[in-house]
Amino acid sequence: MTRELWKGNEAIAEAAVRAGLQAYFGYPITPQTEILEYLSRRMPELGRAFVQAESELGAINMVYGAACTGARVMSSSSSPGVSLMMEGLSYIAGTEVPAVLVNVMRGGPGLGNIAPSQADYNQAVHGGGHGDYPRIVLAPASVQEAIDLMGLSFDLAEKYRMIAMVILDGSVGQMMEPAEMPEMKPIVDRKFEWATNGAIDRERRILSSIYIDPPAEEVANLRLGARWQVVQANEVRYKEYFLDDAEIVVVGFGTAGRVALSAVRAARAQGIKVGLLRPITVSPFPYQIIDQLAGRAKAFLVAEMNMGQMLSDVRLAVRGRVPVEFHGRPGGMVPFPDEILREIQRVNSTPLSMTVDPVDGWLARMADVK
């Protein structure tokens, strides 16, 4: 396979096509519009469905309808647009149909800006739509990883009849990197036993998220919970850097993880025993490896492009055994390696308090930022 220079957003679109995407429904919003733009040309060329909906609400409900037929379907948007899709996402989850949603995150809250951000972590991982529902969330840090995770997202969504979200910040969407595309997969009728694709010569099937009878809804919730346990046991993915002898563990996903890698390398060059854990699945979250690392590391540093959202999950895994410090750049700012390097140096050389909340400590250090 040859490497080609791909822009993140276009690479995501082509990777989805090659994974057998049959229908795309979306609405333009920066910084993900290239996905829509690319597919508006590519999908009709292949005789597949592309619809620019009247709004994000329309798009996600078209995804819902198309997903019920068992087709490979997706939408993509950016933060404010994804917020609009949350009701539909909950219905998709409640109906237990597979769908893929890409969120190229931008600065918020509200209209915010179009700069790179990771502030929708909690929306994607912990909430978003109403009701109890699990969802798979993948967080690529490079163009190649975005390509690889697009194919995986469809497979996982179908395997677990679940939403698979791919969250990346605007910079991964906008950057160009050499990458290899997978082979074009043929469109396959997966003959799902649940798909409502025309009841010819078979019993009628019904897909719905309505369980008027609470005991039945409880059964449905418990079914999703049991399925999630299988996902947690089998689908955790992460990448480790210099962790073998690390006394300090930096945790960062997506672009913050990449920037942290530069900082970790620089700190290693200064003799600091520091490593990096970069979660690739942020849901299921890599609790187990963090739990293990907490048994031998002396401190953690979480780096994010938000106010400390994944931080909570890291603290949950560390369970108060060692200090967990935080450095974040919210609002569409991207940290530079030097800032994270300074934090690594601080964690390495100063006694850390177990009683100061890491966000409080970070906010005090951020007081100089105007």
Place this chain on the structure above:
Amino acid sequence: MQKEIIIAGFGGQGVLFAGQVLAYAAMDTGRVVTWIPSYGPEMRGGTANCTVVIADEEIGSPLVQNPPLAVALNLPSFDKYEETLETGGTLIVNQSMVDRGAKRTDIHCIFVPCNEIAEQIGDKKLTNMVAVGALLSSLPDLAIKDVEKALEGHLPARHKHLLPKNFEALRRGYEHAQKELDKAPA
């Protein structure tokens, strides 16, 4: 090896494409590379810039605060990157668009009249390629022939007839910068 390069100028000066040409050349010579534009509203007419990181291993940060190498195609970019360049770094300045000399003495500012050279070759759209040629004088990791091959391989077919002029722009930029470098005190 890791080199970070920022290319900056007005929208329309070919800033983003200049960076992409470097990225293609780096890719084709087997390097790891990241190209990232500033994609804000400034793309619509104001200043534009892109960062190119070329390395031998997985690239961490796609952005750099104090680049060792930068190209400033206009005065606002000269002002901005003269300030942030890494000590000892090299800044290629499009002399045609600035009205002042260098302020810092701890960096190398190489002045190249990119617009005039491009016009002499016969197309002012070649300004960016003159600047890329000049940059190569301070980027030994990529040779002119690597960039020529990248242009040949990746320029859209409808622009292929422009290749000889692009090659000339690269060479003229390189030669001009080389002369400036030879003049500069070590």
